[in-house]
Amino acid sequence: MDNTSQILERSAELFSGQRLLLVNPVADGLTRNLSADWTLWSWDYASSRGLAGSLPEERLVFSHLCPPVEHLDAAILVMPKAIERAEYALAQMVPLLAQGKPVYLVGEKKGGITRAEKLLGRYGVRPEKLDSARHCQLWRVIVDQPVAPFSLGDWLQQYELSFDDQPLQLVSLPGVFSHGRLDEGSELLLAERRPLPAGRVLDFGCGSGVLSLILARRNPEARFELVDVDALAIHCARQSLALNGVEAEVHASDGLSDVHGRFAAVISNPPFHTGIRQDTSIAERFFEQVTRNLLPGGELRIVANGFLRYPPLIEQHIGPCHVLRENNRFKVYSAVAPG
Ligand SMILES: C[S@@+](CC[C@H](N)C(=O)[O-])C[C@H]1O[C@@H](n2cnc3c(N)ncnc32)[C@H](O)[C@@H]1O
Structure with a gap:
């Protein structure tokens, strides 16, 4: 399992049984090992192919757009290489969450997760670092303000x-x-x-x-x-x-x-x-x-x-x-x- 998946698995109590959106997933066994109601959004065809068959087809979306999942308990973004891609993904994920729900960011220290506080700080006060292991960090912020709907044209x-x-x-x-x-x-x-x-x-x-x-x-x-x-x-x-x-x-x-x-x-x-x-x-x-x-x-x-x-x-x-x-x-x- 990828280090980012391992750190999420270590915090399984935060996620078990919830309705979750996982964005930019790694093609490994996370969604099999961690029992939850998963929907995955991937823009990476290699990961999508790697994950095919691990969950129902409609729960794994390969697209430039986030699927409109309703009644989410939380959303998790695996930090992409480019910080602007993280901003683009969060701008689509956060409007799907009701106020009071958490958004998580997980990633490698070398991969820009150190920017988590700034990235998440736009959506709620006091982003917190929940865990740090295997050169990775897991961050969370509770969405505490209304967020503008996503418009592709703005990006x-x-x-x-x-x-x-x-x-x-x-x-x-x-x-x-x-x-x-x-x-x-x-x-x-x-x-x-x-x-x-x-x-x-x-x-x-x-x-x-x-x-x-x-x-x-x-x-x-x-x-x-x-x-x-x-x-x-x-x-x-x-x-x-x-x-x-x-x-x-x-x-x-x-x-x-x-x-x-x-x-x-x-x-x-x-x-x-x-x-x-x-x-x-x-x-x-x-x-x-x-x-x-x-x-x-x-x-x-x-x-x-x-x-x-x-x-x-x-x-x-x-x-x-x-x-x-x-x-x-x-x-x-x-x-x-x-x-
Ligand atoms: C160096 S860029 C070139 C992009 C474009 N041809 C140009 O000249 O501006 C390489 C491209 O390969 C794509 N790429 C990376 N891995 C790939 C893969 N496994 N299969 C197909 N394309 C891939 C990247 O997404 C990127 O768009």
Whole structure:
């Protein structure tokens, strides 16, 4: 069990038998071990898949929006990586609680739980630290004031990026990669003007959709399919595509779990963090598995921090890896599947 689940289990007397909303759950046995009337809201497709089958389908919601659960006794948020994501989640959770009901925040010290007092202090006086163990803390505040209903529009950020060949409107939500700006790595990938092959193109880890949006206009013969593990990213990518009049398919996938068929090209600025930790395992698994989704002669084109040792992996699984472009931080790599 994750440390955050263990600390919740230690305080089982607070939660047993209650009607609870658990937000950003870890895919472990907490809801099996701690007997309560659980509803789970996850924006992480990997956790949702991991938890599938552990409780009835309608009690596990994968979405960018919190399910409207009624008559809650309490709500618990597992601290997300980005503090703004915690604010976004609390703004949806707290209006579901009647005054006098508690909201809990649990998380690792390294993961920003030290901000709990400030985060919870908006909803009630005197947030309390209830427990501290295994580098984690459990905090609680009793909601003691009326809270404004949540409105997604207050959290959606729309911004314009201009490239030398086109302007672009993007939509973003808190905690979506590169919220409100263009990542330097993505910028370098987009500086590469070599056309993509015609046909299906997969954008792996699409975020708010910036890569596909720009490349779709430059490559009218390509049909883009965008995937991400994060429900907020998926929502933003769909909104961004609609706003720019670009047609493409967007759906959830954990790695390539829900990617089917073969593509003429796969583009990506692959993730190298899981939560707060640097973690290249997702990218490594992606290089290993992506051959199954590349047509013979299909191109993999990615950008990555120059210090990450991706070329040997790409060569091992796909084929000779060329540097198309580089600066002092990033490299754009291209490899073509054997044809
Ligand atoms: C470095 S960001 C790139 C985002 C976007 N393509 C851009 O260039 O701005 C990596 C993206 O991968 C997503 N991601 C992380 N883990 C993933 C996984 N297991 N499966 C699919 N996508 C994942 C993240 O949510 C994030 O949006």
